[in-house]
Amino acid sequence: MKVLLSLLVFCASLAWAGPVPPSPFEKSAQQALPSSQEIGAYLAVLDELSPRARLVELGKSAGGRPIEALLMSNSDDFLTGFAPQQGKPTVMLLGSQHGNEPSSAEAIQLLARQLVMGEHHELLDKLNLVLVAMANPDGRDLSSRYNATMDNTNIDYVALNAGETRLLVDALHTFQPDVVYDAHESGIWKRILTKEQGYLTDVDAQFDMGNNPNIDGELRTYTEQYLLPALLERVSTAGLPAVRYRGEITDIKQSVARGGLGITNLRNYAAMQGRISILVENRLDNKQGSYDSPRNIVERVRKQLLSMEQMLRLIADEADRVTRLSRQARQRWRSAADDGQILWMGVGFEVNKHEPVVSLPLVRMEDGKRKMHSFSNHDAIAAEEPVKLAAAYGITREQARMADWLRRHHITFEVLEAPRRVTIERLVIERLAVQPKARPGVREKLQAVVRTSPQSAELKAGDLLVPTDQPMGPLAALMLDPRSANSLYQESEWNWLAEGEFPVFPVITP
Structure with a gap:
């Protein structure tokens, strides 16, 4: 049936000499933005019209709206089993993570329609596409930056509080994209x-x-x-x-x-x-x-x-x-370090010594004229506090809650069934430096000054061991280590930073 419909669409396109069918935005004479329900219905039509398309529901938003991905590919293996192909990148495009930035959702629909009509055929010869027109359908319908429960999903990729963010993290692991394209408006x-x-x-x-x-x-x-x-x-x-x-x-x-x-x-x-x-x-x-x-x-x-x-x-x-x-x-x-196993716990921006000042254009409101302005240029990236990637991380606090968080990130871990003697890097927070303003480039609110020392320790039954020899290992280390400017403990609901021995630590010899 899909093959027959595809042939009918092709014949119709020859007769109309234009796009078929038009998107809801085009049907409105490009004057009104369609609802998330209208967009979803249109994507379902494209799915039915083309054997190169498959609509997959990723889950529901906080407000109960579907979040969907339209797969576009010449490969049946990718459409049915999401299988990666040799030399053929999978590209995931995300539209409207902020619902009040709607143009990307419309552009993705137009791109999908063009592909269904046989335009850009060379792209599907070389790429598999995962098109998420509405990453935040609640925000779309509410004309809001946030979802229905006022979560800013765009900055939630460590805590994973919002269901929408968790669905997109799941999609990364389901489709294994080589390229992720996140479209916004400013x-x-x-x-x-x-x-x-x-x-x-x-x-x-x-x-x-x-x-x-x-x-x-x-x-x-x-x-x-x-x-x-x-x-x-x-x-x-x-x-x-x-x-x-x-x-x-x-x-x-x-x-x-x-x-x-x-x-x-x-x-x-x-x-x-x-x-x-x-x-x-x-x-x-x-x-x-x-x-x-x-x-x-x-x-x-x-x-x-x-x-x-x-x-x-x-x-x-x-x-x-x-x-x-x-x-x-x-x-x-x-x-990028010489031995290839160094993580930088402290990151931020600093003055670019080679180009300390840049001139950028602004437009004057009173007459609409363009004028150049000079700005101090802080685009040099500072990498501080190098730490060699440990073999694993041990977790001895709120293990059940931590286990749930690790699963959401698709991070592999072990729940110890019996006590185990290991060699650890003991982390003792000597003081916390409150940042009057988050470090430029990251959301670091508290900077932990940490003293380290190797020692033997016994993990108890029920404690967690997170190996770093896994695809998510370096990312897990950055989120688990209290010295990291990107750590989980910078999030308000994980306020674990306090002076004294820290309950999560590198394990040198598991």
Whole structure:
């Protein structure tokens, strides 16, 4: 039946000389944003119309709305069993993690429709696609940054409090993408910059990739030195000025850096697992502007679609290298340090000594003229407190709760059935430095000053042992170690940091 429908669609496209069927957004004459239910129904239609498509429900949002992935592939093995293929990257595209940034959800539907119609056929020859048009359907229907229970799922990738975040983490492990593309919009109107200082930001597309210094060394070098510059060039050449992400400019007097270094965001969380991870922030136009469509939504969707298409073409051209580096990193993580096994517990931004000041454009509200402004440039990444990756981590507190958290992350662990004598690195917190402001680039609220000493210890029955010789091992270490700026204990519901011996510690000899 799907084959027959696909032939009918193809014939219809020849007769109509246009896209069939139109998306709900197109049906509204590009004036009204459809609901999450309408988008879901449209994705189901595309599933029925094409043998190259399969709609998979990932689960339900906090508000009970379906979160779905539309798989697009020429491979039956991928569509039915999600099996990775040699030299053929799997690319996961996520739209609207923030529900009030809707253009990416519309662009993903348009991309899917084009693929169903046989356009971009060369992409499906080289790529398997996982299209999540609405990562936050509650936010979509509520026109909110948050889900129905007011969780900001975009920064929840350590604590995993929100069901939506857990579903996306599950999807990473189900589909094993080599590339993760997270599409956002960035408003040009800022409270201080615009309302008090009279300027709007001036950027059409800005991109960043996983930048935490603990990402696999070879993968990070490739994305930083080749893939990101190549993507900026392609998008710019296609007519959309693209720049490296400079973060949110909210005040003329601030410094600028890059996208955050923390693993609470999807970009670094996915990259720490050995995946090429790309962030795009396209322009979210001012509400008070005069446009041909509401808040310039037609143009915003066009920019998102162009950005996605250029990214996919680049990944298709780089298919062999992308799959080799990504799958190699997932099989065996190697840091950029000489011995390949060093984790940096302290990370943040500092002044770029080679380029301490950068000039960036802003638009003056009073006359709409573009003006360059100088900003202190803090985009140099500081990596501090090197720690050799231990063989395992022992957990001696709230073991059942910790076990549930580890399962949510798909981290393998052992529950001891009997006491076991091990050699550990004893961690004693001597003092806590309260950060008046979170360290730039991460969400570190308390900095633990820790004294270490090797010793023999006995783990009890029921204690947990988390080996680091697993794909999630380095990421687990960064989340479990109290010295880490990215640790679980920076999250309010895991407030374990206190002076004295810490109940989670590296195990040297399990």
